[in-house]
Amino acid sequence: MTPIAILVIDDESANLEVIETILMTYDGKWNGSRPYQLHYASDGQMALDQLAICKPDLILLDVMMPGMDGIEVCQRIKAMPQWQTVPIIITTALTQKRDLAMCLAAGADDFISKPLSGIELTARVQSMLRIRDQQQRLEAFNTQLEAKVQERTAELRRLIVQDTLTGLPSRNGLVETLSAKLEAGETSLALIFLDCDNFQLVNSSLGYGVGNQFLVAIAERLDRHRQSGDFLARVGEDKFCLLRPGAATLADIEPLIDTLQSCFDQPFAVKELEIYASACVGVVLGNNQSQEAEVLLQAADTATYYAKKRGKGTVQIFDWSMHQAVFNRLTLENDLQRALERQEFITYYQPIVDLKTQQIAGVEALVRWRHPERGIVSPNEFIPCMETTGLVVPVGMLVLQQACEQLKRWHQQGHPHLTMSVNLSVRQFACPNLVADIDRVLTQTGIAPTYLRLEITESAIMDNADAAIAVTQELRSRGIQISIDDFGTGYSSLGYLHRFPVNTLKIDRSFIAQMEDNGSDYPVVDSIITLSQKLKLSVIAEGIETIQQLERLKELGCEYGQGYFFSRPLPAEELTQLFNYSKKAVEGISTPLPIRCATEISILTKPRHWLRADKPQLT
Ligand code: C2E
Numbered sequence: 001m002t003p004i005a006i007l008v009i010d011d012e013s014a015n016l017e018v019i020e021t022i023l024m025t026y027d028g029k030w031n032g033s034r035p036y037q038l039h040y041a042s043d044g045q046m047a048l049d050q051l052a053i054c055k056p057d058l059i060l061l062d063v064m065m066p067g068m069d070g071i072e073v074c075q076r077i078k079a080m081p082q083w084q085t086v087p088i089i090i091t092t093a094l095t096q097k098r099d100l101a102m103c104l105a106a107g108a109d110d111f112i113s114k115p116l117s118g119i120e121l122t123a124r125v126q127s128m129l130r131i132r133d134q135q136q137r138l139e140a141f142n143t144q145l146e147a148k149v150q151e152r153t154a155e156l157r158r159l160i161v162q163d164t165l166t167g168l169p170s171r172n173g174l175v176e177t178l179s180a181k182l183e184a185g186e187t188s189l190a191l192i193f194l195d196c197d198n199f200q201l202v203n204s205s206l207g208y209g210v211g212n213q214f215l216v217a218i219a220e221r222l223d224r225h226r227q228s229g230d231f232l233a234r235v236g237e238d239k240f241c242l243l244r245p246g247a248a249t250l251a252d253i254e255p256l257i258d259t260l261q262s263c264f265d266q267p268f269a270v271k272e273l274e275i276y277a278s279a280c281v282g283v284v285l286g287n288n289q290s291q292e293a294e295v296l297l298q299a300a301d302t303a304t305y306y307a308k309k310r311g312k313g314t315v316q317i318f319d320w321s322m323h324q325a326v327f328n329r330l331t332l333e334n335d336l337q338r339a340l341e342r343q344e345f346i347t348y349y350q351p352i353v354d355l356k357t358q359q360i361a362g363v364e365a366l367v368r369w370r371h372p373e374r375g376i377v378s379p380n381e382f383i384p385c386m387e388t389t390g391l392v393v394p395v396g397m398l399v400l401q402q403a404c405e406q407l408k409r410w411h412q413q414g415h416p417h418l419t420m421s422v423n424l425s426v427r428q429f430a431c432p433n434l435v436a437d438i439d440r441v442l443t444q445t446g447i448a449p450t451y452l453r454l455e456i457t458e459s460a461i462m463d464n465a466d467a468a469i470a471v472t473q474e475l476r477s478r479g480i481q482i483s484i485d486d487f488g489t490g491y492s493s494l495g496y497l498h499r500f501p502v503n504t505l506k507i508d509r510s511f512i513a514q515m516e517d518n519g520s521d522y523p524v525v526d527s528i529i530t531l532s533q534k535l536k537l538s539v540i541a542e543g544i545e546t547i548q549q550l551e552r553l554k555e556l557g558c559e560y561g562q563g564y565f566f567s568r569p570l571p572a573e574e575l576t577q578l579f580n581y582s583k584k585a586v587e588g589i590s591t592p593l594p595i596r597c598a599t600e601i602s603i604l605t606k607p608r609h610w611l612r613a614d615k616p617q618l619t
């Protein structure tokens, strides 16, 4: 048991004996367990020198001493951080309140007047030791607490900068390291970003357990190629990034890119399975354009996104135009979502003409975005984006709804034979609710299914041919008609046409545009028309712009046509005026076309009789 060290500072050594006698008389132990050990200093300087040796738990200090008096000694001790918590009891013959106040002001914790009373001294010593003991316990508790906090902070930091699954540094870890390098002016560096091509498939088909082991196996392989100075991190679910300092040009890192990609050459053995994988690589070279780690990392990610678009296992070097493109893309995605909420999507209609009679047989519904600042925006600008986000599904249903409502109006206004063609995107076509949604719109609008023609592209069919055949059969069984849009631009195999219950082929306008360039030889258009005749399908030529194209198509036996030569896509009201005008023209009543309509369509330069909306429906 370590004794309680008490330092007695008094110029009269007899006082030490008095104190010793008193403390020993009253059992000589504090709390009945720790014995007292007294140390003595006869002046202030000796006391200061002794502190480090005797390490007192308590000091009994006389005030009146030659040289340095007790007040000064007290001030000096309390000024030293390592001793300032040691309680000091002043022993003094002074009893004036002013003197006592001075002692307290100097930092003394208590005082006791001389001559010393045994009971009082013992009581005050014990009370001070109790306070000191509590203080020490508190300090020890604080130290423990601080250690725990530090330990937890370190653990938390480890979690933040380290990936728990693979043990590699995390994205945050990479950002920290990269930031430090950039701040130190190290701009010659490369980030090589790897994004696994088939991870989702592994996860969904083999389960998360296998998925996790697969990621660990990838991390181990990549880590084998890390050289000293390299920093490899797992920066996303199936994304890894290697930082190579000192790389200034692409040539510096080409071998490394090859090596990293070769990690995927051999299959990964996970739970007795062999998993084949590949990764797309995005590369960004540090330069003076950006000093921010996050920006560089984002750039590498963007490059990988572009690589992914090009196909599995490809490499893409970042350039700054990509950044803008991705930013624009994200802005577009948000704007489109808002446009749907604000009902900014409207439908235009383009006539489909019977080439023999030059009468309007039907119309195609084409979506437009009425942008508050840009005006009417073409679907080519936003359909691909909506296709990726899935927004094409609700917008496509909106178009179908608007188109069927409009068709009903036209039927009621005296054009009962018109058909309505509506485009279906790949995503819509794969939607499980498609048939039910179409049924609902037809019932709501009261349109007979035979007046509805759905246009799908070859890729929608070929992406999942069996499912597509089943959906198409469902639709055909209701009497809904099916066209293959942009025919000739997709798969060259024509085999699927036998299996696929379609009614119509729409020749892509790129083939019609080539007709004039090729003189009298139109092999593609000719072949498609012949094929459709053999398969007993009707055929529509898209994008007719000139009288020559029209004449040639008629010679080749093409039944229907669509294009600017007849009319651009128009809002419903303008097309209604056109229908009414052509109807009156047919009936022999001469009515001038409304001015806007006349400037937007080519009717004034064509024989008027071709625009009749009273032809029996397209079959
Ligand atoms: P598409 O279905 O092949 O529609 C024909 C496109 O050719 C329309 O472009 C039309 O305005 C244009 N066009 C018609 N005649 C001519 C011509 O003589 N010359 C030229 N240069 N172009 C002509 P638009 O309206 O810009 O639509 C582009 C594509 O966007 C459509 O091609 C279709 O694939 C898609 N799209 C339009 N509306 C919808 C929709 O509601 N849903 C879905 N999923 N896709 C749509």
Ligand code: MG
Binding pocket: 364, 423, 455, 485
């Ligand atoms: Mg179309």
Ligand code: MG
Binding pocket: 485, 486, 506, 508, 509, 542
């Ligand atoms: Mg088309």
